[in-house]
Amino acid sequence: MKIVDEMIKETFFITHGNPILTVEDTHSLRPFFENWSKNVFSKKPKAILIISGHWETHYPAVNAVVVNDTIHDYDDYPAAMYQMKYPAPGAPKLAKRVEELLKKSGYETVEIDQERGLDHGAWVPLMYMYPEADIPVCQLSVQSHLDGTYHYNLGRALAPLKEEGVLVIGSGSATHPLDETPHFYGDMANNVVSNICDRYEEVIEYESKAPNWELAHPYPEHFYPLHVVLGAAGENWKAELLHTSWDHGTLSHGAYKFTSI
Template identity: 60%
Template sequence: MDTFFISHGSPTLSIDDSLPARHFLKSWQQKIFTEKPKSILVISGHWETNEPSVNVISGLNDVIYDFYGFPKPMYELKYPAPGAPELAMRVKELLVDAGFKNVKEDKARGLDHGAWVPLMLMYPEANIPVCQLSVQTNENGTYHYNMGKALAPLREEGVLIIGSGSATHNLRALRLAADDGSAIPWAQDFDTWLKESLVNGTEPVRGLVTESNGLTV
């Protein structure tokens, strides 16, 4: 089972058919990844906690409308995917065994838009159990790299692991960006560094990479 990072873009991805990413995600099962996973683990940039947390949901996942000021139809969308409590406990087991001692269980939290927006396009049937794992923004790249290593056995257990977010994220800077759609220079620089690091197998980040325009990565 492969592992993917998806830039989920704006929440309007859920309704705006003019966005190319929307069509890419809707073609997921036919063109990108034809194998049906047993369950899905999403690590979203929109769930930040001090300690690793998994949502342990026995029934259907609720959706969290964690965005503001968008068109009303977006707040009426649903993605009733079943929870994945067994996967959640397996994630906790792997992390604890790898040295992440304080792994929390959240039995109430639903799926944030970093999870349900792309999944509603990728797997509209909402018939695959989904679990979320939080990120710790007070920790560095090495910490999360080691978290990924701990979760690697899930790939052999039929679990599709999806990282969902953006390489950079600064809405204030985006609103002030050039009208021609060109990337902000510091964002382009980081994106280039990230691509080269992944392609060339560079060692994980050991600390903060940069802090610019209110964005820390």
């Protein structure tokens, strides 16, 4: 794959799933991630901005490091999982660009973290999507004490990155439940995939418009990466469901593509 200069039209939301997929060859998400460059997105971006539900901060924060450390932010998993590394180069220039765009849009405080690496919401899927680990990666945090509209507007501020060859990926979970939640997921899939931007507010304002959302996302940090990539998709976009599978009948592995039109 060659590095390309032309604009990237797509943004993506992926469910990163349980990190156990790194040692379970039959996990339903593995083929989706492993065939990413073949079946989903064949271009090689200049850099990747990934928004993970596993980094929560009070203000927007981006990491700016030379090489990303691999954060093993999980407990009581097989020993082999703590030896895994994904040493993707960092993207300090992209971090600075994110800061610039956000401040231009009115975000007065943007934190630059010069030590943090990639949590499992970022490195686990990327390890299979881009196994060469040769694309600079910058991670952006979520502000889980704020709402979906805030995160959508955060994404809108970052939309120009696509014109600069940056691939914007939201990594969370279509559902991240404590109990059964297929009703909510069905509503979300219908609202996102079956509609263009004229009804995007049904996802953005999910607290008032989506039934059973508290069962699907009792804590919203895994849902907000979707809002960011919706915003980054721009004013007009079309949505496509790329993958769906389930873990124990409650954790939905939904993945979506949003293409500017």
